[in-house]
Amino acid sequence: MTLTVSRGEGLTVITVASNPKSKWPVLCQILGFLCYSPVCSVSQGMKGKLKDVHTAFGIVQMIIGVLNIVVGIVFTSLGSWFIMYRIAHGPFWIGSVFLVVGIMCVLTAKFPTSCLLTIGIILNVISAGLAITAIVLYSVDLANDHTNENCESRSYYYSRYDGYGYDTTPSPEDSRRTEMCLYYKNINEIIFRGLDIMMIVLSVLQLCVTISFSVLTGKALCKKDEDVKSVEDPELHKPLLEDDTAGAAC
Numbered sequence: 001m002t003l004t005v006s007r008g009e010g011l012t013v014i015t016v017a018s019n020p021k022s023k024w025p026v027l028c029q030i031l032g033f034l035c036y037s038p039v040c041s042v043s044q045g046m047k048g049k050l051k052d053v054h055t056a057f058g059i060v061q062m063i064i065g066v067l068n069i070v071v072g073i074v075f076t077s078l079g080s081w082f083i084m085y086r087i088a089h090g091p092f093w094i095g096s097v098f099l100v101v102g103i104m105c106v107l108t109a110k111f112p113t114s115c116l117l118t119i120g121i122i123l124n125v126i127s128a129g130l131a132i133t134a135i136v137l138y139s140v141d142l143a144n145d146h147t148n149e150n151c152e153s154r155s156y157y158y159s160r161y162d163g164y165g166y167d168t169t170p171s172p173e174d175s176r177r178t179e180m181c182l183y184y185k186n187i188n189e190i191i192f193r194g195l196d197i198m199m200i201v202l203s204v205l206q207l208c209v210t211i212s213f214s215v216l217t218g219k220a221l222c223k224k225d226e227d228v229k230s231v232e233d234p235e236l237h238k239p240l241l242e243d244d245t246a247g248a249a250c
């Protein structure tokens with residue numbers, strides 16, 4: 001497919017010659033051509049510098065996204081449905097977005113065009129906002145209880161009539177059951193709070209990764225624009241031409 005641009009007085013004509021053998025629509029062909037055209041291409045040096053960094057950032061984000069989804073599955077499978085409501089089912093939709101953004105980072109490393117890099121920056125900015133949201137949600141969950149189970153025995157609340165009066169002292173069996181219940185409740189709290197702390201740390205890591213990706217990629221794109229302007233601006237080359245002319249005359 002070829003694309004030509006002709007300009008006249010107050011008129012610009014864009015001519016697109018589509019590929020009749022292609023199964024893709026014309027709009028998709030145009031977008032694909034633009035993404036692989038010299039306008040969107042980047043230098044080989046930029047590709048080498050960003051490839052490893054973008055791949056590493058993408059893998060980290062995909063791992064964090066998968067771990068978010070796994071934590072959501074753990075909360076749901078353990079019957080802690082009220083926790084999922086409290087954090088608005090965040091592990092599922094936040095983890096899914098992290099996973100998609102990570103895949104996009106890997107794609108930008110494999111196909112480092114300016115179009116994909118710009119899209120990657122936008123997605124990473126959105127991912128940074130979601131990372132902050134995840135920190136808030138997991139912090140709220142960390143500050144609350146994770147079990148609704150009441151370990152106090154029934155005889156503690158309901159007095160028992162023993163023929164002489166009402167006895168509120170729990171039986172030895174009730175005391176043993178209460179101790180076991182409190183023991184497992186504490187274990188559950190330790191597990192859930194540990195998961196919350198782990199996800200808060202990973203969300204902070206996600207925030208750092210997204211900011212780093214956006215800053216590094218933005219700097220690379222700005223440097224590319226400066227290089228293009230230095231090549232296209234004739235004023236920058238005029239002193240060099242004058243020096244060459246003077247040297248030739250000497």
